[in-house]
Amino acid sequence: MIKTKVGWHGGVTIVTEKDVIRLDPNIKGHNYVVNLISHAHGDHIVGLKKGAIGHITAETKDILSYSGICRLKDSEVLKYDEEINIGDIKVTIHNAGHVLGSAQFEIQTPELLIGYTGDINCRDMMTTTAAKPIDCDVLILETTYGTPIYTFPSPEETYIEIVNWVIRNIRKKIIPVFKVYSTGKAQEIIRVINEFTTIPVITHPSISKVCEAYVKNGIKQKYIESTHEEGKELIKNQQCVYVMPTNKESILEKNYSIAYATGWAVKYNSINSNVKSFPLSNHADFNQLLNYVEQAKPKKIYTIHGFKENFVKYLNKKFGANAQPIAPLGQTILRDFISARD
Ligand SMILES: [Zn+2]
Structure with missing residues (x-):
């Protein structure tokens, strides 16, 4: 039985037998939870503003500190292509192509390789370079524009x-x-x-x-x-x-x-x-999202943001994919991980 759990609890949360990672949290959280922050936009740094300590890229740190958005005294600084170990989890940081410093996270737990895109853009722009898909077992995909009308010109x-x-x-x-x-x-x-x-x-x-x-x-x-x-x-x-x-x-x-x-x-x-x-966007449009899924070849897909239900319906109907919007983590799992570490 696979013991790694993926769900929503104050942010996308990944629980292994020993560790807990939270991605772009919107709560301060507990000391035993390690937070990873994908980029500097307001809806992804709610937890940081509440005092959470997180791992962020050096560029994201520059944006947040130059613009005075939040204090980051204890945050750990990441670089693209760097690998970090969080207990029994290994995380690799990749460019997300969305804004300066935006990151995707490749998360290797003892059982699964999980890709978390954050906000992504898979095309080169004047100030960012295209994100590359993460080859993974489980994909957590942002679907801001996950419906066919949102197809952008070049x-x-x-x-x-x-x-x-x-x-x-x-x-x-x-x-x-x-x-x-x-x-x-x-x-x-x-x-x-x-x-x-x-x-x-x-x-x-x-x-x-x-x-x-x-x-x-x-x-x-x-x-x-x-x-x-x-x-x-x-x-x-x-x-x-x-x-x-x-x-x-x-x-x-x-x-x-x-x-x-x-x-x-x-x-x-x-x-x-x-x-x-x-129609100038720094998000992936509908076709870019489809291409991403085709290249990443995940066995399971969780969608977040925007048209998450539409995109799931499309993937399941057209490709027979195993996709669903991300769901809250079950009470049993939460009780397990909180009681073990609080
Ligand atoms: Zn964003």
């Missing part, structure tokens, strides 16, 4: 659309404004504008902080913060692109046009053509 097609839209606005003395996530998408947009135009990019301060972490890790970013005199002057003359977070109000008073850059634009564009949105 990044290059979208870069061209973005640059065209920017130039059309600049010629009309209208400032193109991108409202995007501060970590990952903002830096991708900045890199696109830098690479294909000479138009200055002005950034909101919370985005500049994340850009600093990207620059420290060798990713080119040319930008001027909106609080600097030069930034203010460029905004006044309407000869710049402005990149700001989705959750903030624009500081611009007039003559600007807003665009979003997200995978959700595939559907959004078709229902509201008045709002500009570009």
